[in-house]
Amino acid sequence: MSEVSISDYLLTHLERGGTVPMNRQLYGLLRDGILGGAILPGLRVPPSRALAADLGVSRNTVTYAYDQLIAEGYLEARTGDGTYVADTEPDMARLPAALTGDAATADGGAGSLLSGRGERLLSGTGASSAQWGAFMPGIPDITRFPNEVWSKLQARHWRRIAPGLLTYGDGAGYLPLREAIASHLRTARSVNCTAEQVIVTSGTHQSIQLASTLLGEMGDTAWVEDPCYWGTRNVIRSSGLAPLPLPVDEEGMQLPEEALRTPPRFIFVTPSHQYPLGPVMSLARRRLLLEYAARHKVWVVEDDYDSEFRYSGPPLASLQGLDSNERVIYLGTFSKTLFPGLRIGFMVVPSALAPRFARANAELFRDGQSFLHAVLADFMNEGHFSSHVRKMRQLYAERLACLQAAIRHELGDIATISGGDAGLHLALGLPTGTNDVAISQAAKVRGILTRPLSAYYAEPTSARPGLMLGYAAVSTESIPPLFAELAQEIRGQLCHLDTRA
Ligand SMILES: Cc1ncc(COP(=O)(O)O)c(C=O)c1O
Known part of the structure; x- marks a missing residue:
């Protein structure tokens, strides 16, 4: 030209x-x-x-x-x-020949732009785009959050904000918040810890990633419960660990002889309220697990996500509090007690590891949000946290009872209920062969959100059909009519089952 x-x-x-x-x-x-x-x-x-x-x-x-x-x-x-x-044409002669075929796509599959690791991560995704509405499991009643109290505390900080609250964090989190968390955990969860052992993160996913990266090598085995929280399985898989699913019974994760013969690097458990089915890990199994972990230098990761809400009997002590060999990494979150969008969680690690976890957190994630930590610390220290949890516990207990009654009324003996002693959800068990995915999809069309229980299993052969139902964020009055609608879908599916039989 x-x-x-x-x-x-x-x-x-x-x-x-x-x-x-x-x-x-x-x-x-x-x-x-x-x-x-x-x-x-x-x-x-x-x-x-x-x-x-x-x-x-x-x-x-x-x-x-x-x-x-x-x-x-x-x-x-x-x-x-x-x-x-200007002459900026790349000199093609200097580039080695392009790889072709399968090698060019690494192990991400033909035509994929992602790595194999990326593909594996996305092959089992669980995060739903719909997060608010009956009966989305795991969501607290956000509308009851004391906004006014929070905004007053926030305004107090912003009026004369300390520069230190607006810079990068130090990796461990704002010290007064770590102190408040440690104090809460000691009294409410019998966790054996000081503030120095607490690392504030942006939630359980980040805590799992830190533990997996710092304590595991690529390819190490991690035992996970089957069924388990999809997030746990996905984060550890994408961190390069190999999850080995172990079945769950009424005493929590089973520890079969065969598995015990080959110690893993990690054991991920939800001992206070197994997710999603709900059993509490028995004391005998807790002791066996801790003894085994100490003997074989296994890390036990305890995800204590929702046990502030316990409706029958006194709160259960954590597994960490029973451990005298510093093999437990304890994880907690404010997603259930306050609101999930807050994105604040925490981990309690053995004292010797704490400074290194803090450094790694700063290196990997460049932590911050200290202003938010400061507000939360005040919220806890001035008694608002415990008062909110107390109120919500009462409210959720009422909603749980209402949902249990609606289930019995609508489905009688057809369905079983498990996991209703604690937390924000229960698992509704349905007869073998029920297509829970189809029910969940049909319910979504009616605007009712549920998750199919079978999707939480790694082993398709052991998957039990059912629905995960969250009740905490559904007003008590609307539970019976909404469940009646859902029950209609369930009965419709069960008819298909009968006609096929
Ligand atoms: C078993 C389990 N652990 C932890 C969490 C919370 O994770 P986060 O702290 O990242 O919100 C959930 C959320 O549903 C969960 O089900």
């Missing part, structure tokens, strides 16, 4: 009266022409005055575009000799 034809090219492509200013259009057209090969390296571009006249634009418009292209390396100005298209 010559100088003349550059003017022609621009004249035909400029859009007069459009929304993009002329100088940006000119810049974009020249850049695209150079990158696309229509305007070749070494070509002299028309002087700005001449081009401005040809295009009927101001000279400033042209110099803006030229200056920008010179600054980005597309054009070069030669003193006393005009402006030229």
Whole structure:
């Protein structure tokens, strides 16, 4: 293309009266022409005055575009000799031949842009785009959160905000919050800890990732409950660990002889309220697990996600509190007690590991949000946290009883209920062969959110059908009519089952 034809090219492509200013259009057209090969390296571009006249634009418009292209390396100005298209064509001869076929796509599968690890992560995703509505499991009643108290505490900090609260964090979290968490855990959960052992994270997923990365090697085995929380399985898998699912019974994760013969690096458990089925790990099994972990140097990761809400009997002590060999990494979250969007969780690690976890947290995630930590620390220290949890416990107990009654009323003996002693959800067991995925999809069309229980199992052969039902965020009055609608879908599916039998 010559100088003349550059003017022609621009004249035909400029859009007069459009929304993009002329100088940006000119810049974009020249850049695209150079990158696309229509305007070749070494070509002299028309002087700005001449081009401005040809295009009927101001000279400033042209110099803006030229200056920008010179600054980005597309054009070069030669003193006393005009402006030229720079030679930025990559020298292909210097590049090794491109890989072809399967090797080019690594193990991400033919045509995939993702790595094999990325593909594996996304093959079992569980996060739902719908997060609010009856009967979404695991969601507290966000509408009851004491916004006014929180905003007063927040305003108090922002009025004279300490600069330290607006910089990066130190990896461990704001000390007064760690102190408040440690004090709460000692009294409410019998966790054996000091504030120095508490690392504040942005939730359980991040805590699991930190533990997996710092304490495990790629390919190490991690025992997980089957069924288990999809998030646990996905995070540890994407961290390079190999999950080995072990079945769950009424005493929690089973520890079969065969598995015990080959100690893993990690054991991930939810001993206070097994997720999703609900049993509490028996004392005998807790002791066996801890003894085994101590003997074989296994890390036990205790996910204590919702045990502030216990409806029958006194709160259960944590597994960590029973451990005298520092093999337990304890995980907690404010997602259930306050609200999930807060994204604050915490881990309690053995004292010797705490400074290194803090450093790694800063290195990997560049932590911060200290202003939010400060508000939460005040919220806890001034008694609002325990008072909110107390109120919510009462409210959720009422809603749980209402849902249990609705289930009995609508489905009688057809369905079983498990996991209703604690937390924010229960698991509704349905007869073998029921298509729980179809029920969940049909219910969603009616605006009712549930999760199919079978989706939580790693082993399809042991998957039991059912529905995960959250009740905490559903008003007591609306539980019976909404469950009646859901029961209609369930009965419809059960009819298919009967006709097939
Ligand atoms: C078993 C379990 N652990 C932890 C969490 C919470 O994770 P986070 O703290 O990342 O919100 C959930 C949320 O549903 C869960 O079901």
